[in-house]
Amino acid sequence: MNILGIDTSGREGSLALRCDGQCTGERSLAKTERRHAQTLVAEIDSLVRETGLEFTDLNGVAVSIGPGSFTGLRVGVTCAKTLAWATGCHVAAVDTLQVIAQNAPDDVDDVHVISDAQRGELFVGRYVRGNDGMFASVGEIEIVAVAGWCDQRTPDCVVTGPGLDKYADGFASSVRLLEPEQRLPSASIVARFGERQIGAGETADLWSLEPLYIRRSAAEEKRDG
Secondary structure, three states: OEEEEEEOOOOOOEEEEEEOOEEEEEEEOOOOHHHHHHHHHHHHHHHHHHOOOOHHHOOEEEEEOOOOOHHHHHHHHHHHHHHHHHHOOEEEEEOHHHHHHOOOOOOOOEEEEEEEEEOOEEEEEEEEEOOOOOEEEOOOOEEEEHHHHHHOOOOOOEEEOOOHHHHHHHOOOOOEEOOHHHOOOOHHHHHHHHHHHHHOOOOOOOOOOOOOOOOOOHHHHHHOO
16 A cells, blocks of 8 residues: 655644555655645655656555644645545545654653644643554543643653643643654654555545644634624
């Protein structure tokens, strides 16, 4: 199975190609989400062709759907849908926070992943490792107040995610915070989850798939008063 993974959920996007259970190619995108739209198609074309494949060889496209950057997610999801429509392959919608959870080291089986939701709030998801080594969600992603949620963490709690870049100082020293290199999603893991979902028949509907925004952007809320 040949799966293209796309992550444009933040400033540092990435692409990966997974063939028969192995990552055969990966590359970073420009570190500015506004450039994702300008570079994404060309980078995908280069990645696929340098591995000796044609686009028609793809069995699926896995895309990180959020939470994350409104602009970046829209670009990534639109690209994935367009490519799937053009090639007739499947599309898999992958939870961005779940992808980050998969970066956890082997001694971590239960982790909270946080992302900055702005306005003094966090997007929070909890994930546990299954017998197959893959993390699965426990409940829904929530929006919580930063101060209250950080204060309630117990010493056995493990926290990761891009929200730590801004709020790491709000946790007690006894709470385990994963390392900076473990806090961001990667397209290789997006492709890995996508391969599993497509193999299990858990594909997204091409026409109704949308990014996981959870709530509207500040600009939309201001517009609607």
